[in-house]
Amino acid sequence: MTHVDHRKPPARVARRQQKNTQKDTQHTSHQASRHGSAVRKAPAARPRKAQRSHSAIGAAIVASAAMVAVFAFILTRGTSNAPPADGLRLGTDTGAVAPTAQASSGSATKADRKPPATAPRAKVQKTTPPQVNTGPVSPKFKRGQWIAIMDKYPTDVGMDADKSAKAAASKLTLAGIPAKAMLVDGQYPGLTNSSSMTPVTNTWVVYLGPGTSSAQMLNVCLDPRTQAAYLSPACPTYEPASAPGG
Numbered sequence: 617m618t619h620v621d622h623r624k625p626p627a628r629v630a631r632r633q634q635k636n637t638q639k640d641t642q643h644t645s646h647q648a649s650r651h652g653s654a655v656r657k658a659p660a661a662r663p664r665k666a667q668r669s670h671s672a673i674g675a676a677i678v679a680s681a682a683m684v685a686v687f688a689f690i691l692t693r694g695t696s697n698a699p700p701a702d703g704l705r706l707g708t709d710t711g712a713v714a715p716t717a718q719a720s721s722g723s724a725t726k727a728d729r730k731p732p733a734t735a736p737r738a739k740v741q742k743t744t745p746p747q748v749n750t751g752p753v754s755p756k757f758k759r760g761q762w763i764a765i766m767d768k769y770p771t772d773v774g775m776d777a778d779k780s781a782k783a784a785a786s787k788l789t790l791a792g793i794p795a796k797a798m799l800v801d802g803q804y805p806g807l808t809n810s811s812s813m814t815p816v817t818n819t820w821v822v823y824l825g826p827g828t829s830s831a832q833m834l835n836v837c838l839d840p841r842t843q844a845a846y847l848s849p850a851c852p853t854y855e856p857a858s859a860p861g862g
Contacts, residue, residue: 748786751796754803757856761826764833766795766848769820781820784846788822791845793836797822805859810852813860822846830855 757763767784769777781797788795800807802815809816824842827833830853836842837851 746790748789750782750785750789751798753799754801755796755798757804757806757826759855759857760828761857762828762830762833762853762855763823763825764827764837764851764853766822766824766837766846766851768816768822771799771818771820777820781822784822788824788842788846791841793824793839793842793845795822795824795846804854804856806854806856808860 766788767781769775769781771777778797778799785795785797798821800816800819800821802817805815807816807821808814824836825833827836833853834851837848837853843849
């Protein structure tokens with residue numbers, strides 16, 4: 617017959633058993649919580665796989681498109697009539713010549729362009745003054761006819777005295793002042809040098825008249841219109857047919 621000890625275990629042993637029981641319970645709950653979190657986190661991992669699969673598909677599509685573009689370029693640009701062996705050399709030469717060809721075509725295009733239409737320019741024609749009758753080279757005067765001297769052009773000073781005198785007379789005549797030019801070479805006793813009182817010689821003279829008096833010719837010479845056409849304020853008057861004091 618077995619003996620049974622009905623005595624209560626000591627308190628220390630009871631507390632140890634209780635702690636062991638709590639540890640077992642915590643361990644079991646911790647494992648259950650870990651298992652539950654793993655189960656809960658498992659569905660969240662699935663979208664990552666879906667994102668990775670989508671990225672892989674996109675990369676495959678881009679790569680396929682790039683390959684298609686390369687093949688299309690090879691098919692459209694890769695063919696050439698030149699032999700394959702000279703491809704590199706001709707390609708280099710073509711690259712050097714291409715700008716020249718473009719430049720020549722550009723110049724041809726510019727040459728073909730028509731200039732803008734412009735209004736025709738009127739040709740400037742040089743107008744020569746009309747021929748003016750400056751009178752005879754050596755006119756004849758009567759007594760009582762007076763003239764006023766506008767200018768003198770000696771023939772011995774190395775200039776075209778006749779042309780200068782006739783040009784001055786023409787200028788006055790075109791301005792409305794009748795003037796003439798004559799060559800004085802001692803044939804008029806009334807035309808003398810003021811200093812020596814000797815007859816004037818070898819001189820082209822621009823004159824106004826003849827008039828009926830010295831005062832008349834002086835007034836014509838000093839008229840503002842005459843002076844505006846040809847400035848000559850001295851205006852000496854002469855009676856060519858009569859010698860001074862005669």
